[in-house]
Amino acid sequence: MSMLSTVVSNLFGGPATLMYPVKPREPYARTRGQIALNESLCDGCGNCARRCPAVAIEIVKEKKQWILYPDRCIICEVCADACNRNAIEVLPKWRTPFYKREQIVFQSKGGKEVKEKAGECPVEEV
Amino acid sequence: MAPRTITPFGPQHPVLPEPIQLKLTLEDEKVVDVLPAIGYGHRGIEKACELNEYPKNIYLCERICGICSAIHGMTYCDVVEKLWPLEIPPRAKYLRTIWAEMSRTHSHLLWLGLAVDALGFESMFMQYWRIREKVLDILEMTAGHRVTQSVAVVGGLRRDIDDDQKKHCIEVLKDVRKEAEALNNVLVNDYTVKARTVGKGVLSYDQAIALGCCGPHLRASGVKEDCRQLGYWAYGDLSFEPITAPGGDTYSRVAVRCGELLQAIDLQLEAFAKMPEGDIAAKPKGSPPANEAATRIEQPRGELFYYAKGNGTRNLERLRVRTPTYANIPSLLVMLPGCEMADVAIIVLSIDPCISCTER
Numbered sequence: 001m002s003m004l005s006t007v008v009s010n011l012f013g014g015p016a017t018l019m020y021p022v023k024p025r026e027p028y029a030r031t032r033g034q035i036a037l038n039e040s041l042c043d044g045c046g047n048c049a050r051r052c053p054a055v056a057i058e059i060v061k062e063k064k065q066w067i068l069y070p071d072r073c074i075i076c077e078v079c080a081d082a083c084n085r086n087a088i089e090v091l092p093k094w095r096t097p098f099y100k101r102e103q104i105v106f107q108s109k110g111g112k113e114v115k116e117k118a119g120e121c122p123v124e125e126v
Numbered sequence: 127m128a129p130r131t132i133t134p135f136g137p138q139h140p141v142l143p144e145p146i147q148l149k150l151t152l153e154d155e156k157v158v159d160v161l162p163a164i165g166y167g168h169r170g171i172e173k174a175c176e177l178n179e180y181p182k183n184i185y186l187c188e189r190i191c192g193i194c195s196a197i198h199g200m201t202y203c204d205v206v207e208k209l210w211p212l213e214i215p216p217r218a219k220y221l222r223t224i225w226a227e228m229s230r231t232h233s234h235l236l237w238l239g240l241a242v243d244a245l246g247f248e249s250m251f252m253q254y255w256r257i258r259e260k261v262l263d264i265l266e267m268t269a270g271h272r273v274t275q276s277v278a279v280v281g282g283l284r285r286d287i288d289d290d291q292k293k294h295c296i297e298v299l300k301d302v303r304k305e306a307e308a309l310n311n312v313l314v315n316d317y318t319v320k321a322r323t324v325g326k327g328v329l330s331y332d333q334a335i336a337l338g339c340c341g342p343h344l345r346a347s348g349v350k351e352d353c354r355q356l357g358y359w360a361y362g363d364l365s366f367e368p369i370t371a372p373g374g375d376t377y378s379r380v381a382v383r384c385g386e387l388l389q390a391i392d393l394q395l396e397a398f399a400k401m402p403e404g405d406i407a408a409k410p411k412g413s414p415p416a417n418e419a420a421t422r423i424e425q426p427r428g429e430l431f432y433y434a435k436g437n438g439t440r441n442l443e444r445l446r447v448r449t450p451t452y453a454n455i456p457s458l459l460v461m462l463p464g465c466e467m468a469d470v471a472i473i474v475l476s477i478d479p480c481i482s483c484t485e486r
Contacts, residue, residue, distance in 0.1 A: 002308075002311055002312045002315060003312045005308055006253060006305075006308055006309065006312070010253075016256045016259070027266075028266055028267040028270075030266075030267065030268070030269070030270045030285070031266055031270055031271070032270040032271055032276075051181070051182075053178065053181075053182035053183075053184075053185040053186065054185070074185060074274070075271075076185050076274075076276045077270065077276065077284075078185075081284065090270075
């Protein structure tokens, strides 16, 4: 009998689960989903790569490339905190699953341009 | 005398979320001896911490355990801060307390769910895990992730809780408290739960102390001891009194965790009310000096001990972690002999084993 209140509230309270993926779960603003680089803002200083605890970022200075290894990245947001030019943004959207160990190459544009918002991170084709 | 058989319990077993093996010596259905064997999940995290620079170890230490990851990260920061020593701002102390108690809330809800599931009470298991989702959601809202919160940094914290988030957290926590209290009343008064747990796996007051148990497992044997009494972080300012139960049996351990679940929510609400404004992090100067430090923090499962030795460089010379389950496993040698085979599952679960913590 002591469980009656819980039973009644469950009976009329609707399901506790969501019909995913028909009804996706909205992430919170602070949710760490994936890393994205604003190529216009990055000047290739390497602060992010030096501080990354998972060695997931590589910078090739000759080619002006900023390379992310998504299978190593733990989305801790250290790179975004370390960036002096706010070029790295953490998007609340989760990355889609992938089967191969890949790298995402961003072409740094020398940090001359200034943009308000970071672009969507390219998602691997599977 | 009935013939004796040795039955392996684990490392893969439906009630065990993680790998530990118990070699049970049985006489018919009665356990006469037990030999625990660990070593299935060793990852060498302590050694790996020596190879990384000290700020990078926070994220490694968080991965020692999936349930109390926030507490592991904050405890690592706490021990490294003691090497200077470095005082963290008052607001950071309150925020650490809040996130630690949030971890305790969801850990105890997880355990209560698993324990009733081991008893076969599956509808109750789903009720506990349903309200646990609300706690995980506020963890994601405030810290950015449900499991690995990654909020700690040497010197304080990386993320603050703003007023809107605070208001939402308080609303959710009050709701969770109300629902958890209703479920706890069902659990501790249920006839079947009592029949399966009262008098099972008894550990007396003296045995609990002699075997060096810790956490809710120790307090269920009547020992009033909790690391939070040391007053670290903001616990010194909060009205905290350890919850104990006299029985020393599995039922007492369920009752202690039911009480601690509500107490953890009360502590969060009190900490939210008393939290001062100000900075959330102090900046450490240079590398950790050549010094030694140790810290004791109350994890959901008991006392978590961290030892660190610095040598003046960016890397630590030694990091040692002692987790509560390692201290609680020897008590199984006293609790299991004499019980029925069917009771082994709930008695093993009653110490809240976390094997990934134990082996690191």
